[in-house]
Amino acid sequence: MSKRSDARNLSTRHPSRVTRRGQRIGVFVCHCGHNIAGVVDVKRVAEELSRYPGVVYATDYEYMCSDPGQDLIKRAIREHRLSGVVVAACSPSMHETTFRRAAEEAGLNPYLVECANIREHCSWVHNPGLEATEKAVRITRTMVEKVKGNMPLEPVEVSHADKCLVVGGGIAGIQAALDVAEAGYEVILAERSPTIGGHMAQLSETFPTLDCSQCILTPKMVEVERHPNIRLLVNAEVEEISGFIGNYRVRIRKRPAYVDPDLCNLCGECEKVCPVRVPNEFDRGLLERGAIYIPFPQAVPSTYTLDEETCLGIKPLICGKCAEVCEPGAIDFDMSEEVIEEEVGAIILATGYDLYETKALPEYSPEDPDVIDPLQFERLLSATGPTRGEIRRPSDGKVPKTVVFIKCAGSRDPELHKPYCSAICCMYTAKHALLYKHAVPDGRAIVFYIDIRAPGKGYEEFIHRVMEEDRVLYIRGKVAKVFREGDKLIVWGVDTLSGQRVEVEADLVVLAMAVVPPEGVEELARTLRLSCLDENGFLKEAHPKLRPLETLAGGIFIAGAAQGPKDIPQAVTQGSGAAAKAISLLSAPVLTHSPEVAEVDEELCSGCRVCAPLCPYGAITVEEVAQVNELLCEGCGTCVAACPSGALSLRNLDDAQVERMVEAALAELEGAREAVEVKGG
Amino acid sequence: MSSPTSLTETRHSSPVPRRDAKPKLAVYWTGSCGGCDVSFLEVGEAIVEVLSRVEIVFWPALVDAKRSDLEALPPGSIDVALINGVIRTEENAEMAKLLRAKSKYIVAYGACAHLGGVPSLADRWGKEEIFREVFGKGFRPGPPPGANGEAALPDLLDAAVPLEDVVRVDYVVPGCPPPAPLISRFFGALLGGEMPEPPHVFANVKALCEECQRVRHDDRRIERIVRPHEVLPDPETCLLEQGLICMGPVTRGGCNALCPAAGMPCTGCLGPTPEAGDPGTAMLSALASLVRFEDEGEEYFPKEDGVLEALADPLGTFYMYSFGRFRRKR
Ligand SMILES: Cc1cc2nc3c(=O)[nH]c(=O)nc-3n(C[C@H](O)[C@H](O)[C@H](O)COP(=O)(O)OP(=O)(O)OC[C@H]3O[C@@H](n4cnc5c(N)ncnc54)[C@H](O)[C@@H]3O)c2cc1C
Ligand code: SF4
Numbered sequence A: 001m002s003k004r005s006d007a008r009n010l011s012t013r014h015p016s017r018v019t020r021r022g023q024r025i026g027v028f029v030c031h032c033g034h035n036i037a038g039v040v041d042v043k044r045v046a047e048e049l050s051r052y053p054g055v056v057y058a059t060d061y062e063y064m065c066s067d068p069g070q071d072l073i074k075r076a077i078r079e080h081r082l083s084g085v086v087v088a089a090c091s092p093s094m095h096e097t098t099f100r101r102a103a104e105e106a107g108l109n110p111y112l113v114e115c116a117n118i119r120e121h122c123s124w125v126h127n128p129g130l131e132a133t134e135k136a137v138r139i140t141r142t143m144v145e146k147v148k149g150n151m152p153l154e155p156v157e158v159s160h161a162d163k164c165l166v167v168g169g170g171i172a173g174i175q176a177a178l179d180v181a182e183a184g185y186e187v188i189l190a191e192r193s194p195t196i197g198g199h200m201a202q203l204s205e206t207f208p209t210l211d212c213s214q215c216i217l218t219p220k221m222v223e224v225e226r227h228p229n230i231r232l233l234v235n236a237e238v239e240e241i242s243g244f245i246g247n248y249r250v251r252i253r254k255r256p257a258y259v260d261p262d263l264c265n266l267c268g269e270c271e272k273v274c275p276v277r278v279p280n281e282f283d284r285g286l287l288e289r290g291a292i293y294i295p296f297p298q299a300v301p302s303t304y305t306l307d308e309e310t311c312l313g314i315k316p317l318i319c320g321k322c323a324e325v326c327e328p329g330a331i332d333f334d335m336s337e338e339v340i341e342e343e344v345g346a347i348i349l350a351t352g353y354d355l356y357e358t359k360a361l362p363e364y365s366p367e368d369p370d371v372i373d374p375l376q377f378e379r380l381l382s383a384t385g386p387t388r389g390e391i392r393r394p395s396d397g398k399v400p401k402t403v404v405f406i407k408c409a410g411s412r413d414p415e416l417h418k419p420y421c422s423a424i425c426c427m428y429t430a431k432h433a434l435l436y437k438h439a440v441p442d443g444r445a446i447v448f449y450i451d452i453r454a455p456g457k458g459y460e461e462f463i464h465r466v467m468e469e470d471r472v473l474y475i476r477g478k479v480a481k482v483f484r485e486g487d488k489l490i491v492w493g494v495d496t497l498s499g500q501r502v503e504v505e506a507d508l509v510v511l512a513m514a515v516v517p518p519e520g521v522e523e524l525a526r527t528l529r530l531s532c533l534d535e536n537g538f539l540k541e542a543h544p545k546l547r548p549l550e551t552l553a554g555g556i557f558i559a560g561a562a563q564g565p566k567d568i569p570q571a572v573t574q575g576s577g578a579a580a581k582a583i584s585l586l587s588a589p590v591l592t593h594s595p596e597v598a599e600v601d602e603e604l605c606s607g608c609r610v611c612a613p614l615c616p617y618g619a620i621t622v623e624e625v626a627q628v629n630e631l632l633c634e635g636c637g638t639c640v641a642a643c644p645s646g647a648l649s650l651r652n653l654d655d656a657q658v659e660r661m662v663e664a665a666l667a668e669l670e671g672a673r674e675a676v677e678v679k680g681g
Numbered sequence B: 001m002s003s004p005t006s007l008t009e010t011r012h013s014s015p016v017p018r019r020d021a022k023p024k025l026a027v028y029w030t031g032s033c034g035g036c037d038v039s040f041l042e043v044g045e046a047i048v049e050v051l052s053r054v055e056i057v058f059w060p061a062l063v064d065a066k067r068s069d070l071e072a073l074p075p076g077s078i079d080v081a082l083i084n085g086v087i088r089t090e091e092n093a094e095m096a097k098l099l100r101a102k103s104k105y106i107v108a109y110g111a112c113a114h115l116g117g118v119p120s121l122a123d124r125w126g127k128e129e130i131f132r133e134v135f136g137k138g139f140r141p142g143p144p145p146g147a148n149g150e151a152a153l154p155d156l157l158d159a160a161v162p163l164e165d166v167v168r169v170d171y172v173v174p175g176c177p178p179p180a181p182l183i184s185r186f187f188g189a190l191l192g193g194e195m196p197e198p199p200h201v202f203a204n205v206k207a208l209c210e211e212c213q214r215v216r217h218d219d220r221r222i223e224r225i226v227r228p229h230e231v232l233p234d235p236e237t238c239l240l241e242q243g244l245i246c247m248g249p250v251t252r253g254g255c256n257a258l259c260p261a262a263g264m265p266c267t268g269c270l271g272p273t274p275e276a277g278d279p280g281t282a283m284l285s286a287l288a289s290l291v292r293f294e295d296e297g298e299e300y301f302p303k304e305d306g307v308l309e310a311l312a313d314p315l316g317t318f319y320m321y322s323f324g325r326f327r328r329k330r
């Protein structure tokens, strides 16, 4: 038995770093203008505190956070040789850093400074009077007790890897990868499909300026391929992410393409001889492709890819016709899967979106070839699409003379479908109607809508132009049913403005389907071992307003439609924003973290593992005994409360401190003693 | 933490016992089931050796001795007195005080002396209530029929209390009854002249899980609570994860986790670890942490409550041996 555990054999409490001796605490009571002083008698608070044991100096001041206020603290620290400071003012989340920095400048360890929150916790929630003042005194005393038990601490410092992983090569991921790479950091861009570009590559022209989508996208795709700092991995999926901010270990599995991209000269002979024909994903099934194919001519990397799933067979080789005709010998059936392991400092998730399947809306006859989704319509509009930009309907190739667009298909329907607004459908439907009218000037475009949401720059103007100049008919109302009658699709709806039933004979119906999270995002979230999905399955930001690009896991950022439906300008903005976040992390010489974290007393921990699964930040691992990763711990205290062995404690907030704080808070209150009765064994 | 394997090594001298003499030993039972007296046999043959190296001055279960013999001894003449059993009657308390006066060191031997033990669960009710329940209204302990006042039964105390409530306790050998490794640890120290500074409990500071070989999984949680007779537990996995309330996380180790190894959850007989304090609150916070479903959030609260409600007899589960020590004294 070691000496120490002997001494503890019967102890009832941590041999806490009990109060440091000879305390000289300074108390600074802030008026916060009228915010505090209008309710609390701040002078009295200062006066009462000046008589409190351990306090050698107490004063009040108009605005403690102002420069003169901070100077007051600094001067007092020097003149009164203060060993600790309590600022009775606003919430520590507001100015703790301000006051700690000031103290540090005066030579006092910043962790010996605490804020007593007499604003949010007192003056803002009480009426002026004696009781409010009394409460402010108690709150301040409580923090004096805490400071008495505080130890001087140094921030935790940890080194980090200097690479960045970007998951998803849509426009958001492309932008993020380029920005990080330009800043001089190595980027690994992992894209699941055989090419980067994402959905933007499928679009025809983009609202509201109507520039050609591929024309503005492909230069960026090429730049990704050429950039010396970017390692592009297509057919790749992230299989495992472990570690923590600045120090993530990632494992990426890359499916073989069976074609050497350096040798493939894009002749396309292979696809011609391939006996397989399956719907082409890029054209949303409007065209077919072979098992060996290129998604679209400008794909990056620029190569054919053999899709093992649809090929007649590789292991063992069943057909092999493609390899026979491949002049440069680019096809290699022996290519095997690669597993890439990397250490990265930051991760940007830009996994984009999918469309809600049309078959979820059986009332609109989704199985009818002329009832299509909006990306199919984009392909019909596209000069590189199946009809070379001529609008012809899938069933018989005729030019449709009446096209009905149904908005909010599956969106804004909390009962049956998605509760949220898909944000982009109003705009792209207007674009669709306009492009249709340009292509078929004598055609009729009818849009059914609930309301129109066009808050972006130039968006409202765009909608007006579509309605007025291009004379698209907007009918406010829902469509109840779409069904075929001979050559026509009958659309039954209600015009909610006039209250009349509407029936339209249409040639083509476009359903503006809801935007949904892409398949596989749950698995990705699971590898992160964090609850990082919102109730609709999109990646969840750490704070919807103040931390929109971060997840709760430090160093993991999100960008683009992965976070929720958004258009290209927003996706690009987020890509750049997430890149900036990653760059600021990667460029820090070391990562620092507050030392006010949980720590494990290894002599008490039995390794029972009650704590580990509770930590919301995944900061605890247990081998023989528990270990807290100081960089991940946010000092929430959950584990401390749970540990049945009392082996965990929070630095500068240990049990003894909490007890003294509770006592100080309740002192002289009736029945208070009993309430503070504490454990003992 | 090692426990001596042989009890015969004598390396260092210590105040107890003097080197030249065998330590004088007393063993006494108060409110006890008798198991503690038998428990010495658990250490096997080594007990013969132990007995040959001590001088038994008083041990009602083993040698004939009267209270008057004890009273005749000079104060401090017994080196070590081991007392097992709860303090339930006035006589128990008197005997404990008498032994205290005659002994250099008092050892609370077994869970009852240590923490009140199973009998102290009676403290849930007052003495009067117990009489009323067991013997009917108006019962008073008195002399048996035909006997005179002197033969009166000793009256019950208001509560069944641990030894430390009536006398100062120097050492504890915990357990119900104390398991062989801890008995050996105690006699090893005594005969080896290595007794620690009192007060001292002869058991581990760390909780039982440290010694338990059962596997604790990363995402450990409890989705239902069951009682031992309702399941055949998986032999590898931690019993808590299987829904059995194992007191291991809050209980001192030292027994080599015999019960969990045999598929029985720990019931806490070695008492809580020093930092766990009140085993009920410590265990409750551990349980509240473990009871959880794959997802969390308010909608799961009723489900979680439901799991905890299935806990039959919380008092008897959390304080099976320690109610006397931890009950809130009026
Ligand atoms: C019909 C239609 C028309 C539109 N028209 C316009 C328009 O005119 N103007 C405009 O501004 N916006 C328009 N949009 C919106 C535009 O498509 C999106 O804003 C944009 O594509 C979002 O880019 P992203 O990079 O976030 O996502 P995506 O383009 O979806 O890219 C995500 C990428 O991540 C990959 N990926 C997904 N999961 C994984 C994984 N687990 N591992 C690796 N890779 C993965 C995907 O394969 C994909 O390449 C339109 C949308 C639709 C549906
Ligand atoms: S081997 Fe596979 S990919 Fe090649 S031609 Fe045959 S079916 Fe097509």
Ligand code: SF4
Pocket: A597, A598, A614, A615, A616, A617, A618, A619, A620, A628, A632, A633, A634, A635, A636, A637, A638, A639, A640
């Ligand atoms: S204090 Fe909170 S964040 Fe830190 S290790 Fe414990 S549970 Fe995790």
Ligand code: SF4
Pocket: A600, A604, A605, A606, A607, A608, A609, A610, A611, A612, A622, A625, A626, A642, A643, A644, A645, A646, A647, A648
């Ligand atoms: S809960 Fe406490 S005793 Fe159990 S593993 Fe965690 S730190 Fe160790």
Ligand code: SF4
Pocket: A608, B208, B209, B212, B213, B214, B216, B237, B238, B239, B240, B246, B247, B248, B249, B257, B260, B265, B266
């Ligand atoms: S079975 Fe009991 S003692 Fe063993 S690890 Fe589980 S809780 Fe701990």
